[in-house]
Amino acid sequence: MHVYFAHCACTCLISIDDTSDQSKVGSKSISSSNPSTVKSGSTRSSWTVPSYKESRELPTPRTEGEILSSPNLKAFSFGDLKASSKNFRSDSLIGEGGFGYVFKGWIDEQTLTPSKPGSGMVVAIKKLKPEGFQGHKEWLTEVDYLGQLHHENLVKLIGYCSDGDNRLLVYEFMPKGSLENHLFRRGADPLSWGIRLKVAIGAAKGLSFLHDAENQVIYRDFKASNILLDSEFNAKLSDFGLAKAGPTGDRTHVSTQVMGTRGYAAPEYIATGRLSVKADVYSFGVVLLELLTGRRALDKSKPSSEQNLVEWARPYLRDKRRLYRIMDSKLGGQYPKKGAHAVAGIALQCIGINSKERPAMSEVVEKLEQLQDSKYNVAAPQVDTRRSSSSGSVPRSPMKAQPSPRRLSGSASPLPAAVGSPAAVGSPLPACRTAQVH
Ligand SMILES: Nc1ncnc2c1ncn2[C@@H]1O[C@H](COP(=O)(O)OP(=O)(O)OP(=O)(O)O)[C@@H](O)[C@H]1O
Ligand SMILES: [Mg+2]
Numbered sequence: 012m013h014v015y016f017a018h019c020a021c022t023c024l025i026s027i028d029d030t031s032d033q034s035k036v037g038s039k040s041i042s043s044s045n046p047s048t049v050k051s052g053s054t055r056s057s058w059t060v061p062s063y064k065e066s067r068e069l070p071t072p073r074t075e076g077e078i079l080s081s082p083n084l085k086a087f088s089f090g091d092l093k094a095s096s097k098n099f100r101s102d103s104l105i106g107e108g109g110f111g112y113v114f115k116g117w118i119d120e121q122t123l124t125p126s127k128p129g130s131g132m133v134v135a136i137k138k139l140k141p142e143g144f145q146g147h148k149e150w151l152t153e154v155d156y157l158g159q160l161h162h163e164n165l166v167k168l169i170g171y172c173s174d175g176d177n178r179l180l181v182y183e184f185m186p187k188g189s190l191e192n193h194l195f196r197r198g199a200d201p202l203s204w205g206i207r208l209k210v211a212i213g214a215a216k217g218l219s220f221l222h223d224a225e226n227q228v229i230y231r232d233f234k235a236s237n238i239l240l241d242s243e244f245n246a247k248l249s250d251f252g253l254a255k256a257g258p259t260g261d262r263t264h265v266s267t268q269v270m271g272t273r274g275y276a277a278p279e280y281i282a283t284g285r286l287s288v289k290a291d292v293y294s295f296g297v298v299l300l301e302l303l304t305g306r307r308a309l310d311k312s313k314p315s316s317e318q319n320l321v322e323w324a325r326p327y328l329r330d331k332r333r334l335y336r337i338m339d340s341k342l343g344g345q346y347p348k349k350g351a352h353a354v355a356g357i358a359l360q361c362i363g364i365n366s367k368e369r370p371a372m373s374e375v376v377e378k379l380e381q382l383q384d385s386k387y388n389v390a391a392p393q394v395d396t397r398r399s400s401s402s403g404s405v406p407r408s409p410m411k412a413q414p415s416p417r418r419l420s421g422s423a424s425p426l427p428a429a430v431g432s433p434a435a436v437g438s439p440l441p442a443c444r445t446a447q448v449h
Contacts, residue, residue, distance in 0.1 A: 078151060081158035085123045085170030089177050092116065095125035096136050103128075106188070108236065110146055110252070111139040115184065123170065133184040134169060141176045149252030150178040156228065156251040164217030166239055166249040185247065187240035190214075194235055194301055201341035204350070205388075206244050207302045211354070212379045213246030214238050218295060219372035221248075222288045227257025229265070229286055233294035234275045234308065235301055255286060263287055274308030274320065279366050289366035295375065296361025299354060300324050305339030321362050328355040350387035353378070 079086065095116035096103045106113040114136045119126045126132075139146050150171070157168035172179040190210055193199050202210070214233075221228040231253040239249050258265050264287040269280060277293035280286055297308050300320050306313075308320050317323045327337045331352050338344075338351060357378055363369050370378075381387070 073155065075151060078155045078158065079171070079173065081154070083161075084154065084158045084168060085181070087123075087170050087172040087179070087181060089172055089174035089179070091118075091125050092136050092138075092172055092179055092181065095134070097128055099136075099138060105135065108137075108250075110142070110149065111137055113137045116181070118169075118181075135182045135184045137180045137182070139178040139180075141178075147178060150180065152254060153180060153251040156254045160221070160224070160228070160251075162217065162220045163245070164213050164220065164247050166247040182249065185239035185249075186242045187244060189236045190238040190240060190246070190298075191235035193240070194305055195307055201339075201343070202302075204342060204346035208350070208354070208379065208382060209244055210238065210240065210246045211299060211302055212376065212383070213244075214248065214298065215295060215372055215376045215379055217246065217248040218291050219376050221254075222257070222291065222372050227288065229255045229257050229288055230291050231255055231271055231286065232275075233291050233298065234272050235298055238298070257288060272308075277366065278364070287366060288372070289369045292361050292369040292372060292375070293366070295372065296358045296369075297321060299358035299361065303339065303351065303354060303358065304337050305341050325359070325362070328359040347388050350382045353382055353387060 093099060095118050096114040099112070099114050103114040103116065104112060105115050116134045116136045117126045117128050117131045118124060118134055120132045139150055154168070154171050157165070161167070166185065167183040168180060169183060170181045172181070187193070193202050218230060218233065221230055230248065230251070232250055233248070237248060237250045239247050241247065253270050255265060255267060264285040266284050267286045269276075269284050271280070271290075271294075275294040275297045277290035280290040280293075297320065300306075301308060304320065304324060306317075306320050306323075310318055310320070324337050327333045331348070334352055334355050335348075338346065357370075357375060360368070360370050361375065
């Protein structure tokens with residue numbers, strides 16, 4: 012077995028073995044029919060976006076034809092989407108990921124036909140790079156799940172386009188973009204503590220909804236770039252291309268091809284291919300650390316002992332007196348000490364090595380919501396800012412340099428050596444996506 016990683020913009024899919032993949036979605040249907048021949052909803056003359064009504068209906072395996080004829084989704088023609096995004100012009104571009112580009116477009120709210128830029132409803136159009144089977148499979152999985160799952164913390168899929176080799180997805184537009192951009196993009200306004208907590212709660216609720224659905228869903232790609240924000244910083248999960256049906260009966264996991272993003276993927280999942288909801292809980296813990304520290308899950312630009320966020324941060328999470336050392340300097344010390352310590356404690360549980368001991372997402376939601384109570388939110392600053400970090404811009408309360416946390420024992424590998432897979436040990440990779448093993 013060998014592993015290779017194909018470069019792309021920001022995430023890494025890791026694959027060690029495909030033989031045991033129990034995928035219920037996509038695999039059967041992909042080979043069964045040509046998407047462009049499937050009945051298209053584009054002939055409908057009138058179509059409205061379904062309103063938010065929680066829906067927990069979930070897929071039993073469906074054929075591609077069944078998936079694409081979902082009554083909740085509009086089938087767009089390529090020409091329509093081209094027209095609604097000004098020919099996919101660069102000034103309509105709002106983002107790029109490993110699988111494609113995201114453009115801003117405008118459509119009529121009632122008919123969902125292209126409208127003049129600036130009028131009607133704004134949408135985000137993801138145009139997949141033409142890349143064959145894997146891209147198509149993920150596209151179809153996304154259509155399958157988001158065509159059926161509706162919740163205020165999941166991004167709304169309005170429709171799709173399957174036209175020749177073109178595969179596109181049309182989503183509600185999320186005006187504040189991704190959490191990743193807010194936390195890490197140079198020049199971005201710092202997020203306050205209150206907003207960070209709000210985002211964490213929204214994202215946790217999205218995961219909790221998936222995990223507690225009658226037919227459980229494992230999200231598998233929880234990370235800052237997949238958390239999108241509306242104008243009020245309500246968080247919604249996007250990118251369901253890697254989502255997987257959870258185990259049934261007494262089973263605790265499903266065996267799958269290992270896919271996900273370096274730095275976020277749970278070590279036991281990478282090592283064994285056994286996927287459970289607790290892998291999502293681990294990834295959630297990593298995002299909590301990103302929110303606390305303002306550091307990326309994996310950062311190759313840092314000294315090797317600091318590249319992997321989990322390894323770097325773990326020793327600081329338990330101790331109230333040491334936590335301030337790793338807090339995001341962009342908070343300017345404006346956070347409640349007690350609340351930060353509590354979030355650190357939750358993160359520590361989520362990134363626990365023993366997956367069974369990690370909390371359920373519903374518990375995480377409950378604990379995080381408690382932190383919005385005044386008890387934990389007594390007026391900031393609660394910290395000794397004299398010893399905090401200065402590595403980022405601190406607009407309102409300039410501070411002196413934070414000593415870099417002391418060198419940690421352990422390697423820079425994204426995974427603890429004891430549980431690391433051959434695919435992962437000793438290879439601190441940037442958070443970039445796509446890998447396969449043959
Ligand atoms: N519905 C949306 N509304 C507004 N912006 C969006 C929307 N969907 C995506 N974006 C923007 O486009 C960017 C790229 O998204 P995309 O999902 O393609 O890639 P990614 O999440 O960054 O990486 P990956 O390919 O690993 O998922 C996002 O980070 C976000 O800024
Ligand atoms: Mg994404």
